[in-house]
Structure formats: C-alpha cells, structure tokens
Amino acid sequence: MMQEGNQKDFFTLGLYVHVPFCSSTCDFCAFYQERPSKKKIESYFLGLKKELAGLILDRPLDTVFIGGGTPGLLKADELDLLCGLILDHGLREGVEWTIELAPNEVTVEKLKVLKKNGVNRLSLGVQTFDSQLMNALGRKHGPEKVFKAYDLIRNMNFESVNLDLIFGIPHQSLSLWESDMQQAVELAPHHLSTYCLTFEEDTAMYYRLAKGELSIDPEREAEFYERAWAYLPEKGYTQYEVSNYALEGYACKHNLNTWKMNEWIGIGPSASSQYQNKRWKNPSNLEKWIIGVDAGFSQSDYEEFKRLSNTDLAEDAVLFGLRMNQGINLNAIGERFQISNKYFDDLSHFFEMLSNEGLANYSNDMISLTSEGRIRADAIATEIPVQEEHRA
Ligand code: SF4
Structure with a gap:
C-alpha cells in the first residue's frame, strides 16, 4: 500500500484565485459575483495580499488558474499586481497558468502584462457566435468582439488557448450548435470546453422557466452532447472529459488535478480548497471573506469545512474519474x-x-x-x- 507521506510525491498541487467581479449578471449565472467599485477592488487586493501571504505550501505549484467572475475586468496594473502576488509563491518549472477572459475585456496592454508574468494559457468565454443566442444568455458581447479578442490573444503567442462554448440555449437548434462548433474549430484553439446550459435557481433564466416562457428537454440536451462527441474528435480534438476536448498535449492540467482528487488551494471569496485531508470553502461574500482573512480563518468562518477520510477521497476519485474518457x-x-x-x-x-x-x-x-x-x-x-x- 502507498503510504500517506509518499503520496505527496505524485500529487500535483493547484492554485485557484477567484476574482469575484462582474459588470452585469448573465441570465444563466448562479455564481457568486459582485459589481466592481474602486473601494471593493481595493479591499479585495488587501484581502488577497493577506490571504496569499499567510499561505504556507509544502511544495511548488504545478498549476495556477485565475477565474471568476470576470478577471479581465481588472485593469492592466491590477493584473500585474495579482500576478506578482502569485509569483511570490513557488511555481514549478513548466507550470500551467490559466486566466479566464471575457471578449469585451481583452486588450493588448493586459495581454502583455499577463505574458510578461508567465501566464501561458488563456481561456476565452465565447459561449456562442450567434448574436441572438448571445442576447438570450444576457451576455454583452457580439461575435465580432470574440474574433477581435481571439486575434489579439493569438498574436501574442500564448502557449495554449481555450474557447468556452455553451449549448442547450433556448431556441438553439442542432444546426446552430454545429455552426458554433464549426466556427470555434476554424479558429484552431488548442482546447475547447462545451457546457450544457443549466437552469440554476435564482437566475433570470430560471424565473423564465418557472413562468413557462422556456422549457427543458433532456432528450434534446443528449442530442447536443452526442453531436459534440462525434463532431469535435473528427476535427482533431480528443475528448478527455464529458465537456472537454483538446489537441494532443493540451488537456487542462488544472482541471485534471481536481478530477484526480489531488490537492488545490483556493484564494478569494467563494474559492474552495482541498489540502492536507481537509476541504473548505471561503465565504461567498467579499466582506465576510475579508473579516475571515483579517482574523485568520477558523473552521466556523468558512462557508463549508470538512475533514476528509480516505473513504471520502476514494468515493470522489471514482465519481469524478468516471467523467474522464480514460476512466x-x-x-x-x-x-x-x-x-x-x-x-x-x-x-x-x-x-x-x-x-x-x-x-x-x-x-x-x-x-x-x-x-x-x-x-x-x-x-x-x-x-x-x-x-x-x-x-x-
Ligand atoms: S461573466 Fe461569468 S460569473 Fe459573471 S455573470 Fe456572467 S457567467 Fe456569471
């Protein structure tokens, strides 16, 4: 049997940094997020500095993922500051470092800052290339913004680029879904993530569903999935998880680390961690998070906290492992x-x-x-x- 101490030798370690700001709420979104203001962003950075300064890790980071919310909403100098705080912790050579960006927020200045600091994987939230479907999602960008942002990103030669797509949008036909996939493939990203739209409680879409303005059709959802599973591998994108496809060598190491039940640390409000046989979630509230960071989190300050037995980890390794094609x-x-x-x-x-x-x-x-x-x-x-x- 593998001993606990030896396990560390092959566990990879990830860092997730949550940037909780969005300028508006997408109609399908149930994630915790806040409207940005100068004061909130200042408080957020004070909290980040403290939380990251208090972080003592037993080995260098293999992956970093800056997600949100909308990290791209930060200004170039704020992104520089954020990257600097992350760089103060040890990054393993060859680290995979991802940031999520929305098309509206991509600028050359921000990309230069990210590149200079070592960010090597860009994830662009396309969702759909169809303007009407984009409106149905309550997103603020049109397809021309996507193409412009994508060009800027590719011109900067980041090592890996992912495009996020959503399917199962009300009034989206299978042929519109195929058209979205085709347009994504024509851009030749390294990685594609395809998510089925879900109707989470307390979202604008959920209320429209409850009022009978929209409907869910599980059979239609299955057809969308199957169309992607057939189409994208034909175009050279190997499926490695229910929703994820990559050119050879470009699977997302950060997500694989999670699905394999290794370890990760989450920084920022609502971020989750799994480290040293414990799993916890920071408060999904900027003020409560800052109070916790200032005081030094105790168990009761977390939104969720659990000590993990090998039993817990084994069950989750089975559950998440089955989502991967390799099984x-x-x-x-x-x-x-x-x-x-x-x-x-x-x-x-x-x-x-x-x-x-x-x-x-x-x-x-x-x-x-x-x-x-x-x-x-x-x-x-x-x-x-x-x-x-x-x-x-
Ligand atoms: S940008 Fe992302 S986190 Fe923000 S509202 Fe839209 S889906 Fe939610």
Missing part, C-alpha cells in the same frame, strides 16, 4: 486510498453490472463509461456504491 483504474484507487476489500467488491460488482447494460467498459481493472453511460452520467453517479460508514 478509472479501480486497483490504483483501491491502493491509493486503502479501501476495504468489501468496498472494492461492491464497486467491482456495480461496474460489472454497468458493463452488462452497455453503460461501461470494464477490462483489466480500467473502467470507463460508454457514450450511452456518459449521457446517463449524472444518474449513474447517484447509484455508485458508497462505503459502509457513509450509508444513511
């Missing part, structure tokens, strides 16, 4: 998290059953979902056996 190696998970023989057998029987139903491929301890299984991934997730101590 999971049951023996490796068993060894890494020292799961009981009884639980190993329960999992093994469950996956044999899925295999018999055509929902999973199960051979040589490797288990992955078939296309049919991936369509039903959420339902399967609720059926995965849990260990004895977690049964209700």
Whole structure:
C-alpha cells in the first residue's frame, strides 16, 4: 500500500484565485459575483495580499488558474499586481497558468502584462457566435468582439488557448450548435470546453422557466452532447472529459488535478480548497471573506469545512474519474486510498453490472463509461456504491 507521506510525491498541487467581479449578471449565472467599485477592488487586493501571504505550501505549484467572475475586468496594473502576488509563491518549472477572459475585456496592454508574468494559457468565454443566442444568455458581447479578442490573444503567442462554448440555449437548434462548433474549430484553439446550459435557481433564466416562457428537454440536451462527441474528435480534438476536448498535449492540467482528487488551494471569496485531508470553502461574500482573512480563518468562518477520510477521497476519485474518457483504474484507487476489500467488491460488482447494460467498459481493472453511460452520467453517479460508514 502507498503510504500517506509518499503520496505527496505524485500529487500535483493547484492554485485557484477567484476574482469575484462582474459588470452585469448573465441570465444563466448562479455564481457568486459582485459589481466592481474602486473601494471593493481595493479591499479585495488587501484581502488577497493577506490571504496569499499567510499561505504556507509544502511544495511548488504545478498549476495556477485565475477565474471568476470576470478577471479581465481588472485593469492592466491590477493584473500585474495579482500576478506578482502569485509569483511570490513557488511555481514549478513548466507550470500551467490559466486566466479566464471575457471578449469585451481583452486588450493588448493586459495581454502583455499577463505574458510578461508567465501566464501561458488563456481561456476565452465565447459561449456562442450567434448574436441572438448571445442576447438570450444576457451576455454583452457580439461575435465580432470574440474574433477581435481571439486575434489579439493569438498574436501574442500564448502557449495554449481555450474557447468556452455553451449549448442547450433556448431556441438553439442542432444546426446552430454545429455552426458554433464549426466556427470555434476554424479558429484552431488548442482546447475547447462545451457546457450544457443549466437552469440554476435564482437566475433570470430560471424565473423564465418557472413562468413557462422556456422549457427543458433532456432528450434534446443528449442530442447536443452526442453531436459534440462525434463532431469535435473528427476535427482533431480528443475528448478527455464529458465537456472537454483538446489537441494532443493540451488537456487542462488544472482541471485534471481536481478530477484526480489531488490537492488545490483556493484564494478569494467563494474559492474552495482541498489540502492536507481537509476541504473548505471561503465565504461567498467579499466582506465576510475579508473579516475571515483579517482574523485568520477558523473552521466556523468558512462557508463549508470538512475533514476528509480516505473513504471520502476514494468515493470522489471514482465519481469524478468516471467523467474522464480514460476512466478509472479501480486497483490504483483501491491502493491509493486503502479501501476495504468489501468496498472494492461492491464497486467491482456495480461496474460489472454497468458493463452488462452497455453503460461501461470494464477490462483489466480500467473502467470507463460508454457514450450511452456518459449521457446517463449524472444518474449513474447517484447509484455508485458508497462505503459502509457513509450509508444513511
Ligand atoms: S461573466 Fe461569468 S460569473 Fe459573471 S455573470 Fe456572467 S457567467 Fe456569471
């Protein structure tokens, strides 16, 4: 069995920095975000400095991800400051360093600052190239902004560029979805993320759904998924997770680190961490977060806090691992998290059953979902056996 101390040698470590500001709220968005003001941004940076200064890590960072909110809403000098704070912590050579940008906020000045500091992966929130669908999402940019921002980014020669697309938008036909994918592929990014629109509570879209102005059609959603799973690999983008595709060598290491249940630290309001067998979430509120940072967070200051047993980690490694096309190696998970023989057998029987139903491929301890299984991934997730101590 792998000992706890040795595990660190192969765990990668990620840093996530949450920038919680958005100038307006997209109609589908349920994320915590705030309207920016000079005072709020100043307070945010004071909090960031303190939170990052108090961070003591046991090894260099393998990945950094600046997300939001809208990180691109920060000015060039603020981005420079943010990058400087991150650079004060050890970054491993070859670090993957991503920032999310919305097309409206991309400028040459900001890109130069990011490049100078070592950011090497840009993730551009396209969502759709169709103006009407863009309006339906409550987004403020049109396709011409996307093309302009993309040109600026590519001219700066960042190592990797991702485009985010959304499907399942009300009134989006399959041919419009194909057209979005085709236009994205023509831009030749290194990576594509494709998300199914969800109707989260307390969003403008949810209220329109509740009023009967919009409807959900799960079968239509499945068709959108399947169209992407067929189309993008044909164009050279290998699918490596339910929603993610990449040219060879460009899978997102930061996300893989999370799905493999390694370790990550989240900085900023609402950011989550998993480190040294604990998982916690910072308050989703700028003021509460600053109070916590100033006082030094105690468990009760966090929005969520949990000590993680090997059991917790093993269950999540199975759950998230199945979202990846490569699937999971049951023996490796068993060894890494020292799961009981009884639980190993329960999992093994469950996956044999899925295999018999055509929902999973199960051979040589490797288990992955078939296309049919991936369509039903959420339902399967609720059926995965849990260990004895977690049964209700
Ligand atoms: S930009 Fe992102 S975080 Fe901000 S409102 Fe839109 S979807 Fe939400």
